[in-house]
Amino acid sequence: MIVRKLLKLQADIEDRNVPCDMHDDELNQHYSESKGVFKNILDMDLIHLIRSYNKTLSPRELYPNEDVYDCINDIEKKVSELRKLLWLTINLSHVNRILRKDNIWNN
Secondary structure, eight states, X not given: OBHXXXXXXXXXXXXXXXXXXXXXXXXXXXXXXXXXXXXXGGGSBHHHHHHHHHHHHHHHHHOOSHHHHHHHHHHHHHHHHHHHHHHHHHHHHHHHHHHHHHHHHHO
């Protein structure tokens, strides 16, 4: 089941709202290595999300030295920030094309 639906079900069952930080623009995008695209984690199947998260935990087992793990964690954070910037750049480029197209029709 999709995470977004599970959050809605939980909110309905517990008679409360979905937390405000559980919305699209508040969350990181997941990069699918197999598909080569970014995907909103709310649109992922729960099982896939758990498997993906489990992969991120593997470096702890491979590198028990905390200094190495801290470096890996820092790199993962920077990669996440770069993915956000790439996503914004792609979306801004798309908006820019739309605006230029509108200006052509308005002139």
